[in-house]
Every structure is written in structure tokens, then in C-alpha cells.
Amino acid sequence: MMSSRFTAIKESQNRNAIAIQENGRRSDLFGVNVFNEKKMLQYLTKDAFEGLKGAMDSGSKIDRKIADQVAEAIKGWAISMGATHYTHWFQPLTGSTAEKHDAFFDLMPDGTALEKFGGGQLVQQEPDASSFPSGGIRNTFEARGYTAWDPSSPAFIYGTTLCIPTIFVSYTGEALDNKAPLLRALGAVDEAATAVAKYFDKTVTKVNATLGWEQEYFLIDKALAYSRPDIMMTGRTLVGETPAKGQQLDDHYFGVIPSRVLSFMSDLEKECTKLGIPVKTRHNEVAPNQFELAPVFEEANLAIDHNLLLMDVMDKIADKHHFKVLFHEKPFAGINGSGKHNNWSLQTNTGVNLLSPGSTPMKNLQFLTFFINTIKAVNTYEELLRSSIASASNDHRLGANEAPPAIFSIFVGTQLSNVLDELEGVSKGKLSPEEKTELKLNVVGKIPEILMDNTDRNRTSPFAFTGNKFEMRGVGSKTNCAKPMTILNTIVAKQLKDFKKEVDALVDKKNLKKDEAVFNVLREYIKTSKRIRFDGDGYSVEWENEAKRRKLSNNKNTPEALEVLTSKDSIALFESMDVMSEVEVGARQEVDLENYIMHLQIEGRVYNELVYGYILPSALEYQNKLIKNVSGLKEIYGAAHKKFTEGQLTMIEEIAEHVVSIKKMVDAMADARKKANALKDTKKKAKSYCFDVKPYFCEIRSHSDKLEKLMDNTLWPLTKYRELLFIE
Ligand code: ADP
Ligand code: MG
Structure with a gap:
């Protein structure tokens, strides 16, 4: 079977640029999917517009009546643009963004269908986001979290979803995201x-x-x-x-x-x-x-x-x-x-x-x-x-x-x-x-x-x-x-x-x-x-x-x-x-440390997989090839084989040395991980990952890179740097 490396290379070489139509000026395109001021003026009554604008500029609360009007207007606009769903879009502490989509579509008690989206849905939502890390805030306060509209960042349509930028906070007021503290700092x-x-x-x-x-x-x-x-x-x-x-x-x-x-x-x-x-x-x-x-x-x-x-x-x-x-x-x-x-x-x-x-x-x-x-x-x-x-x-x-x-x-x-x-x-x-x-x-x-x-x-x-x-x-x-x-x-x-x-x-x-x-x-x-x-x-x-x-x-x-x-x-x-607050700061430190630990834990596991699943098997395969070659030459030449097998024998030994070392390192790293995992205190655990586990990564890498240099190119299983970086 051809290794996935060579299949991938072949696939990548057969690609062509996808033609992109440039129709019209970029400035005409700017913000067409955003509920910006231009659209607000178009879709909102004067009162609602002024209420919303005031809140956007001052960061103050929006009263419910205006929220209902704004929701109605945004819904009208979004549906006219082909949106079928809406989501509160937020920034959990793990780094990227999160969203949970709901359809505008709803059924009335009598069974008739309609598109529904009111001020309530615009302003606040309770995502079942209990798996987002909260750095212990939720446990401490047994508080659920909810997302709340941030009117200072305009809603936009991505694909067929209306996205409403929000903050994510607990019912007791603690920020569970990256945006709430940012808004306070601003x-x-x-x-x-x-x-x-x-x-x-x-x-x-x-x-x-x-x-x-x-x-x-x-x-x-x-x-x-x-x-x-x-x-x-x-x-x-x-x-x-x-x-x-x-x-x-x-x-x-x-x-x-x-x-x-x-x-x-x-x-x-x-x-x-x-x-x-x-x-x-x-x-x-x-x-x-x-x-x-x-x-x-x-x-x-x-x-x-x-x-x-x-x-x-x-x-x-x-x-x-x-x-x-x-x-x-x-x-x-x-x-x-x-x-x-x-x-x-x-x-x-x-x-x-x-x-x-x-x-x-x-x-x-x-x-x-x-x-x-x-x-x-x-x-x-x-x-x-x-x-x-x-x-x-x-x-x-x-x-x-x-x-x-x-x-x-x-x-x-x-x-x-x-x-x-x-x-x-x-x-x-x-x-x-x-x-x-x-x-x-x-x-x-x-x-x-x-x-x-x-x-x-x-x-x-x-x-x-x-x-x-x-x-x-x-x-x-x-x-x-x-x-x-x-x-x-x-x-x-x-x-x-x-x-x-x-x-x-x-x-x-x-x-x-x-x-x-x-x-x-x-x-x-x-x-x-x-x-x-x-x-x-x-x-x-x-x-x-x-x-x-x-x-x-x-x-x-x-x-x-x-x-x-x-x-x-x-x-x-x-x-x-x-x-x-002190609790919020502590929570962030905790989440960041947890993130750090998980990151290194995953890398450690992948090293295991790379070494046992890819590097060792191919190194041994190549070594066997060399061994076969040496025994063949021995068969032909008897005691005189040395003249022809010297190089191969050193290579067999070099491979053996790397194989022994890399295996030792990976096993020792797995042990170090186990020890680190047993630590209860997050700070200690993070330090253990940093000082006891991570140093093995470089060593494993160094042996692997030497093997890569030494080995038959066609037997090396992992796509090489030159292939990753220079194929256009
Ligand atoms: P470079 O640093 O690459 O020479 P510039 O000095 O023009 O280029 O700007 C680099 C970046 O700085 C750009 O992304 C630009 O938007 C940003 N920038 C320019 N002025 C400001 C400003 N007043 N506040 C924040 N960012 C700015
Ligand atoms: Mg720069």
C-alpha cells in the first residue's frame, strides 16, 4: 500500500487555482452582511434608532421596548437576506468563538408555522454551555451562565445564520468569557x-x-x-x-x-x-x-x-x-x-x-x-x-x-x-x-x-x-x-x-x-x-x-x-x-493553566503515536532491508564481505541506536506524564508538564529527525518539510 504521504503528494500536485469572480467594487460590497447604521436607519423607527445608537455609544442598557423593535427589524432584514437561524456568538475562555444555532422558525399552539425572534431572544439566551471551562466559577457559585447582547458590535449574517455578538456571564455576574472583561477595561x-x-x-x-x-x-x-x-x-x-x-x-x-x-x-x-x-x-x-x-x-x-x-x-x-x-x-x-x-x-x-x-x-x-x-x-x-x-x-x-x-x-x-x-x-x-x-x-x-x-x-x-x-x-x-x-x-x-x-x-x-x-x-x-x-x-x-x-x-x-x-x-x-474580581482573575489563571496542561498532554500522546505507529516501524523496516542486504553479500562473498558491507553495518548500528533511544525517551515521557497527571494542584501540574514532560519532546524529535535524514526516502512515512512548505 502506498503510504498516505505519497498519496497526499500526488493529490496536492493535481490542484489548480479556483477562479474567483471579482464583480464590482469592493466598496459596494462592504458590510452588505452587517446590520450596520445604514440598515438601522432603513429598518428602525427614529425612536428605536436613537435608543440603540445611544446605547451603542455609551455602553448603557437598552430598554425592553426598544429591544423588541430592534429584534423585529433585525429579523426582517436577516430573513430578507436568506437567514434561517440565529445565534448568540460569544468568546469562551478557551480562545476561539462559540455559537449555538436556533431556527427563526417556530410553531404556534394551533400548529401554524411562523418566524419568531423577539427582544427576549435578542437580548439574552441561555446556551447549555456547561462544558465550557469556567475556572471553577460555576462550581463555586452553582451559577448557570447566559449570553447577553453586546450592542456595540453589530449583528451580522454568516452563511444562513444571523450572528449576534454577546458576552457570556454567570447569573451571579461573573464573566465567563473574554469579552466581558474587555468591555469593562475599555x-x-x-x-x-x-x-x-x-x-x-x-x-x-x-x-x-x-x-x-x-x-x-x-x-x-x-x-x-x-x-x-x-x-x-x-x-x-x-x-x-x-x-x-x-x-x-x-x-x-x-x-x-x-x-x-x-x-x-x-x-x-x-x-x-x-x-x-x-x-x-x-x-x-x-x-x-x-x-x-x-x-x-x-x-x-x-x-x-x-x-x-x-x-x-x-x-x-x-x-x-x-x-x-x-x-x-x-x-x-x-x-x-x-x-x-x-x-x-x-x-x-x-x-x-x-x-x-x-x-x-x-x-x-x-x-x-x-x-x-x-x-x-x-x-x-x-x-x-x-x-x-x-x-x-x-x-x-x-x-x-x-x-x-x-x-x-x-x-x-x-x-x-x-x-x-x-x-x-x-x-x-x-x-x-x-x-x-x-x-x-x-x-x-x-x-x-x-x-x-x-x-x-x-x-x-x-x-x-x-x-x-x-x-x-x-x-x-x-x-x-x-x-x-x-x-x-x-x-x-x-x-x-x-x-x-x-x-x-x-x-x-x-x-x-x-x-x-x-x-x-x-x-x-x-x-x-x-x-x-x-x-x-x-x-x-x-x-x-x-x-x-x-x-x-x-x-x-x-x-x-x-x-x-x-x-x-x-x-x-x-x-x-x-x-x-479576584474570583474572575483566579478563574482565568486556572483555565489558562488547564489549557496549557491539555495542550502538552495532547502533544505527548501524539508523540507516542508517531513513534510507535510511524517512526519505529519504518526505521525497523529499513533496518531489515539493510540486514538482508548484508546477509546476501555475506552469502556471496563469505569472509570477504566486509569490504562491501562496512557502510551498511554502520547504518544498521546507527538506526539501532536511535531506535533504542527514541523508545526509551517516549516511555520515560509517558511515565513523566502519568506522574504529572496524578498531581491535584493545577499550578504544580502545569509546572510538572513544563519541566518534567516537555524536555523529552526535543529529545524525541532530535532522534526522529536524524532517522529521517538517514533513511530511505520512500520508506519515511511522514510528509516532509520540503513537501509541506514548497508545494504550491
Ligand atoms: P506597518 O507597521 O506595516 O509599516 P502601518 O504603520 O501603516 O504599517 O500600520 C500597521 C497597522 O497599524 C495597520 O493594521 C493599521 O490598521 C494599524 N494602525 C494604524 N494606525 C492605527 C491607530 N491609530 N490605532 C490602531 N492601529 C493603527
Ligand atoms: Mg507591524
Whole structure:
């Protein structure tokens, strides 16, 4: 029987690009499947529209009468678009999204059929979601969970289903999902940032966090991906020898997009456009078969919904084009992995980007205020921010010299560093008229021109200022951005709140003018948050040593990175900002640890399967072939055989050595797993998986990769890297 590897190769070579019709302009297609403002105006009465719009903008509750009207309108629109079902669409703690479909169709007591969907169904639903992990919240409170409509993210139709974005909470109010804490964090940053923005412009009434993500991914032919049990079960290759040609030629980066991929991308972009996801750029990434997609930035909550939706749509469209899309952070050893940069900023309802320098000294002082407060927030809570991107799969990437290290630092560039250095010299207390003029003309006033030519972009920094936004680069490609965005917005909110208190105190008690007070507080912040600023090579050993001296955290694995979540300071932060209670934080830590454990457990089991089911049998088969050859030669040549069998005999021995070692390692790993599984405490269990089980993975892999190199190509059962990565 031909091995599934060769059948898959044959299948993949016979494929052609699917033709995608480009009919009409993308802008005409934008949002056709979304119940957006245009449709609201069309389908809602004026009262209902205003009620809904008010709730969307302020995050307030919607009264039942309006909910009924909105439901009726959405139903009318959805059915006219061919929808037959509706679902509350939510983000369980496990990472992706979940949905439970109900038909609009209903039967009346007299047996007549009709389509039903009222305010009740729109606003709240009780999915039987008891199997979603709740980190012990449900057990503690014996509470059921329900989903509740999030009107700030519009409903959309996907396939024939109307999807209503919702939060998932327990009846006692605890968040069981990733969206509820995010919305609270966005509320906190809105309140704190608006109060500070009012120093500079009294007309500001709301500040939105903005997010522009960049999604990296791999596309692998479906048949080839399916031929590898490790890719199917874990999303990555657990073994596999790096091919002779990897990414060292850099010939894939920004290169010509292969035709099958291009047609996948066109199809995907069309679907995204209909769903209101403003996709904009696409290009090849560094590694072979790796690509990136980025949209125009949006309000953070919406951007996150769109990223989650995108990942789902990508899966489906990829399948249609006979691809499997890999979101794993490190699907291939020795080749770059995938991340998801999070570009973040704050924007006022008056349309001003608070992290963008302006044309007047006052606007620049506003910029510096938000810029320096963000630096201070990250300095104080660097470890917490690191925890927000921790996962078993991202552990492969952080610190692997292709993604930023596990150490958080901020890149601001030489020019802004100089500005900060100068501001550090501002006098204490009141400023003389000369000093004020000097500051306005030569320090604050110079910023816009400076940034124009601030082109040095440090790719090794995990948190870089890029002209008018910060870019968080360590986020994993699979990660739900809600996690890092919840933490980032919470810490910035806390920082801005503290800042306002300090400035107000200087104005009230020390009689300083507002701008003097702002300069005074910022000066101190610059001094106290110096350790987080680093413009050098984040991949270098020197930086690792220097960071240690600066007492920055360097948590290289998930169990250690997650510890800080439940520290006294973290809980005080979350509670003071009304983002999460102690129970909610603990639950998240528990779920993340459980996830980590399960991830490694599955990988361990797949290693077992690979070794016993694939690698050992083929190694022995090849060894037998060699043995047969040697005995044949012996038969012919008798004692003189040595001249011809020397090479084969060494190979037989080499194979034997790898066979013995790999078997030993797999068995020892299974024992280590058993021991870890017996531990009751989740933290201890996660650490045991990290330190007692995981180290075997590399060893097993190393033996397997050596065997792969040594063996008859036709007998190797697992689809090789060059086949996975270079067949187009
Ligand atoms: P690059 O970093 O690749 O050179 P850009 O600087 O144009 O490209 O932007 C990268 C990403 O940053 C894009 O996804 C874009 O949507 C996002 N972005 C731009 N401005 C903002 C902003 N004010 N807030 C959040 N994201 C932004
Ligand atoms: Mg970028």
C-alpha cells in the first residue's frame, strides 16, 4: 500500500487555482452582511434608532421596548437576506468563538408555522454551555451562565445564520468569557482618558481604544496537512527535519503570491468585505507558505470581534481551496513562526489620535501626556502584560530570535528619547517664562518634524512606538486579542487615573498652572520608568543580562508567566478598575493553566503515536532491508564481505541506536506524564508538564529527525518539510 504521504503528494500536485469572480467594487460590497447604521436607519423607527445608537455609544442598557423593535427589524432584514437561524456568538475562555444555532422558525399552539425572534431572544439566551471551562466559577457559585447582547458590535449574517455578538456571564455576574472583561477595561480607559483629554480640549466626551491587528498564518495543502497526525491534532509538526532550503534565501518575503494562494486571498477578502471587516493589506511573510493579512484599524472591541470572525472565515475558505490554514505560533521548527501584532492607540470622539503629535505645542503636550503615561503603565505592569500573551504554543516563539523576547521593553527611537531626556531637566514647581518658551519652541514644538523622519523601526522590540501608535508584537497568532487588550487598557486606565490625581493636586495645593503641573508630573514619570526603555537589539544575550540587572521579568514559559495574574498588586489593580474580581482573575489563571496542561498532554500522546505507529516501524523496516542486504553479500562473498558491507553495518548500528533511544525517551515521557497527571494542584501540574514532560519532546524529535535524514526516502512515512512548505 502506498503510504498516505505519497498519496497526499500526488493529490496536492493535481490542484489548480479556483477562479474567483471579482464583480464590482469592493466598496459596494462592504458590510452588505452587517446590520450596520445604514440598515438601522432603513429598518428602525427614529425612536428605536436613537435608543440603540445611544446605547451603542455609551455602553448603557437598552430598554425592553426598544429591544423588541430592534429584534423585529433585525429579523426582517436577516430573513430578507436568506437567514434561517440565529445565534448568540460569544468568546469562551478557551480562545476561539462559540455559537449555538436556533431556527427563526417556530410553531404556534394551533400548529401554524411562523418566524419568531423577539427582544427576549435578542437580548439574552441561555446556551447549555456547561462544558465550557469556567475556572471553577460555576462550581463555586452553582451559577448557570447566559449570553447577553453586546450592542456595540453589530449583528451580522454568516452563511444562513444571523450572528449576534454577546458576552457570556454567570447569573451571579461573573464573566465567563473574554469579552466581558474587555468591555469593562475599555470602559475604564474611556473614563480615565476622557478626564485627562479634557485638560487639552473640553469638548472631548469619549475616548475609544483603537486596535489594528496584523494576522500571520501558514497555508498548507489540505491533503498534505491531513497526512500528518501531528498537524491535525496539535496544529504543528512535532518532528521533521529542516529542508536543505529553508527561508535563508529570504526569497518568499514580499515575493510573488502563488496563484492558488492568490485566489484563496481574493475569496477571503470578498467574504471579509461583506462581513464588514476592512481588510487592506496582504503579502507573503518571511517563511515559505507564510502570509499576512491586515485590516484598517477599528475601535478595539469591534476589531477583536473581526479578528475572531476572520480566523473562522479563513478556516472555511481555506477548506474550499483545499488548504489548511495554520494559526499555530510555531508550526515548523527552524522556520519563522506566526504572530499577531497589535497596533494600539487612543482616539477621542472629536477624531483626535491621542498618540499622534500635533501642529501646536499644546497638542504636543497632549501627545506627550498619553505617550509617557503609557510608558509608565507598561513599566509598572510589564509582567502582567507579558502574562496576557502566555500560551503553550506562544512559548515556542517568544525569545526564539524571531519574535520579541519574553522580556517586555519599549522602543521609542532616538529622537523621542532625546525629547524625554530634555523633559527630564524641567525645573521643579513653577516654571520661569523663559523656560516655558524654551520648552514650547525647542522641545515640545519640535516633535512633529522629528517624527516625520523617525524611520528607524526596531523589529526586536515587544512594544514599539511607531509614530502615532504603539505596536505590541509578542501576541501569538492564535491568541484572542481580547486578552492583551484587556490588560493593556486596564493598566493605561489606572495610570491615567493616577496621573490626573497628581496633576490636580499640584494645581489645587501648589498653585501650579495646569501645563506646569503636567510637565512636573511627566518629568517624574520619565525618571521612574527609564528601565522599560530599550532601543537596542532585543534578541541579544547582552539585553537579557541587562534586563535582569534592571529587574525586568523574563518569564520564558506559561506556568511562570501566569503566576503574576493573581498577585496582590494585580488583583488590587483589576478590582480598583472594576475590570475583574479576584474570583474572575483566579478563574482565568486556572483555565489558562488547564489549557496549557491539555495542550502538552495532547502533544505527548501524539508523540507516542508517531513513534510507535510511524517512526519505529519504518526505521525497523529499513533496518531489515539493510540486514538482508548484508546477509546476501555475506552469502556471496563469505569472509570477504566486509569490504562491501562496512557502510551498511554502520547504518544498521546507527538506526539501532536511535531506535533504542527514541523508545526509551517516549516511555520515560509517558511515565513523566502519568506522574504529572496524578498531581491535584493545577499550578504544580502545569509546572510538572513544563519541566518534567516537555524536555523529552526535543529529545524525541532530535532522534526522529536524524532517522529521517538517514533513511530511505520512500520508506519515511511522514510528509516532509520540503513537501509541506514548497508545494504550491
Ligand atoms: P506597518 O507597521 O506595516 O509599516 P502601518 O504603520 O501603516 O504599517 O500600520 C500597521 C497597522 O497599524 C495597520 O493594521 C493599521 O490598521 C494599524 N494602525 C494604524 N494606525 C492605527 C491607530 N491609530 N490605532 C490602531 N492601529 C493603527
Ligand atoms: Mg507591524
